[in-house]
Amino acid sequence: MAIRISNIKLPIDHTEKDFIQAIEKKLRLPIKKVKAYEIIKRSIDARKDVRFVYQIEATLTTDEKKLVEKLHSQDVQIVKEKKQKELIPGDEELLYPPIVIGAGPAGLFAALELAKYGYKPLILERGRDVERRNKDILHFWRTGELNIHSNVQFGEGGAGTFSDGKLTTRIKDSRIDQVFQTFVEEGAPKEILYVHKPHIGTDNLKKIVYNLRQWLIKMGATIKFDSLVTNLIIEEGKIVAVEVNYKYQIPAQVVVMAIGHSARDTYEMLYQQGVTIQGKPLAIGARIEHPQQLINEAQYGSYANAPQLGAADYTLVKSAGESEDDRACYSFCMCPGGVVVAAASEKGMVVTNGMSYYSRASRVANSALVATVSTDDFKGDDPLAGVRFLRKYEKKAYQLGGGGYKAPAQKVGDFLDGVPSNDLDDVPFRPTYRPGITPTDLHLTLPDFVSQSLEQAISVFGKKLRGYDTRNAVLTGVETRTSAPVRIPRKEDFQSENVIGLYPAGEGAGYAGGIVSAAVDGIRVAELLIETYRRPRKNFEEEDLQWENISEPTE
Structure with a gap:
């Protein structure tokens, strides 16, 4: 059992000794009675004298429940145990691995969840891997020569990779902890788990995105860069294939559409195909x-x-x-x-x-x-x-x-x-x-x-x-890119309103507003797919995924 201790207020230049004394004061116990503690939140109070305000979780050598009852303080409470949701694969037949369009936060985290459960997703990203993408962007900033498929908006990691890497969000969802923990495991500073306004920075994000790709590949996912989805093949209201780079078709039953808010040509393609889209x-x-x-x-x-x-x-x-x-x-x-x-x-x-x-x-x-x-x-x-x-x-x-x-x-x-x-x-x-x-x-x-x-x-x-x-x-x-200019409406089962098998997700679909909320939305969609479908009956063969890269036009 653990207890949560809140409102530990200390000057910004406090020492570890000051911190320990503050814990002792809150608990009315010597620190030797504390087995372990962990900072779970740190914020700044700048209303008068600028101070740090901490919240920690601790385990004690004494009976935590009795101590909490004795103290009778709102600042010392028993921590409720978080139950991890167990996903049980569903019964519907899945002929092919799920296809995830877009390698931004929504697409990456949807693919990670699917890969963890053995669904071996195929990720199609119109832009380039983060290493080549970084070179393209630096070249653009130096010369003004733009690659319309590899830039700040398009490429591995999505637009957030070349931002401040803010992880603040207004949503309340237990999956947020999963997103943060994943970032830390792949190289983010551990402080993002507790600071009030966490950020990663573009330098760290580029490394983390690379590490996520390696993890996905180890779990059986396939990632194809320079691969623009140029059409959806829809028959009798169901998605049956996707077209890549204007020429190559891949059979599809389930497609997660995680395109990001700047994929205007994809919005136009969806509209021409009759997929329901709304302006916002x-x-x-x-x-x-x-x-x-x-x-x-x-x-x-x-x-x-x-x-x-x-x-x-x-x-x-x-x-x-x-x-x-x-x-x-x-x-x-x-x-x-x-x-x-x-x-x-x-x-x-x-x-x-x-x-x-x-x-x-x-x-x-x-x-x-x-x-x-x-x-x-x-x-x-x-x-x-x-x-x-x-x-x-x-x-x-x-x-x-x-x-x-x-x-x-x-x-x-x-x-x-x-x-x-x-x-x-x-x-x-x-x-x-x-x-x-x-x-x-x-x-x-x-x-x-x-x-x-x-x-x-x-x-x-x-x-x-x-x-x-x-x-x-x-x-x-x-x-002009504060949010998506459209929403792709979806039903309660996360499918498009009028195309079976199409699952809009993330910021580009109008269901998120930043790195964390997009990642959470990707996980939610993936969880529903796992609980709906069996693992795929067959995988894509390597020869089925060989195509010429999208052209690299420059100004």
């Missing part, structure tokens, strides 16, 4: 950059440079106003000590995103600053109207940036004054976006209602976070 609201805006020291001081005051705290982050939200041009705005994907990255996946379009290494040491903070967009703003009734809406402003950003995937940028003061930025000479840091930026007027690449909403949000956020509205902060546009 989204958000667009720009990335905003500040000196990291400014954010540290705003959040931590005199503790700003304490090494124990690291680079500070923020979350900001403004509700919609009364007018149609005053939409709800919020910060998104905040990257402390990070960089703004070129994240385009289509020719002639500029897309920005944020990325941090684990150390968060760039000295520049960036975050998306976005305004909400409703389906009524798309000017189209079909479910792909949101895709066209986003493309319109990504193309404008490309043109305003002057080509070569340079991004339009503007000082916050000029943006608020409604005048173009002619230079960024007085900015106290070097804007981080590569291949480069072009000083201009971001109003020209955003809808008027978005520009006006962002102006109002900057002023509001400046009151909430001191210095946020500083005039020489930098906005870089455009940010």
Whole structure:
């Protein structure tokens, strides 16, 4: 039996001795009565003096239940045992191994669960393995030459691999522990199991994704890169095969569609095939950059440079106003000590995103600053109207940036004054976006209602976070990939509403919003498949999976 001890509050420079004394005080017992303890949560309380707040689990040499009853404290409670769900394979016949489309978090974790139970899934990823993908991305950032199949959006690990690697999520699900534990087993820092806002960093994520691939292969999974699913073969409402690279067909009975939120060509293919798709609201805006020291001081005051705290982050939200041009705005994907990255996946379009290494040491903070967009703003009734809406402003950003995937940028003061930025000479840091930026007027690449909403949000956020509205902060546009522009509806059994055997999953299907929630959704879908079907009667032969790679077009 274990007990949970909460609200252990200590100064940020506390010692191990301080920690032990705090445990003794909570339990009213000497530490020798504690067999073992483990930190399960650590957060920061910055409301007055900045402190760490810990929660631990411990086992004692004495009767835990009697101690808890004696203390009668909300801070010391018996831990309820977590029961591991046992999956029993189902009875329905499965002719072929499940096919998983996409090697992002949803696809990888669905495949991991299937592989653990002997289903030997086939993973089809349009992009490249993480090693080659990393080279393609670095080449793009240096030269402006984009590979539309291997970039920040497409490739092994999904878009999250080139991000801050945040593991925060709003969902409540027991599978979250499974996701975190898997990350730690494959190389993530153990602290992600207990810190309040865990992150892995793109440097660690690339290693973890590689390790997950090796584990999948050892368990019998097959992964094919440079393999774009270009069609679904559907007969009498059932999926019977998938087409790869416009030419090769693979028989299929069960397909997990975990494509990610940027696979617009796949959305178009699904729509043409009659798969039910719905448009959904989204958000667009720009990335905003500040000196990291400014954010540290705003959040931590005199503790700003304490090494124990690291680079500070923020979350900001403004509700919609009364007018149609005053939409709800919020910060998104905040990257402390990070960089703004070129994240385009289509020719002639500029897309920005944020990325941090684990150390968060760039000295520049960036975050998306976005305004909400409703389906009524798309000017189209079909479910792909949101895709066209986003493309319109990504193309404008490309043109305003002057080509070569340079991004339009503007000082916050000029943006608020409604005048173009002619230079960024007085900015106290070097804007981080590569291949480069072009000083201009971001109003020209955003809808008027978005520009006006962002102006109002900057002023509001400046009151909430001191210095946020500083005039020489930098906005870089455009940010358009906060979420999927569509949802692929599914029934209670996770199948598509109108195609038997098609299982939409993860962020691209509209059922997740980040690394952890996408991974959890992938596990949920895999669990249902395991409980529905027997292990496959036959496996794909190697000769059945030989095809020419998707072409590697560059700009």
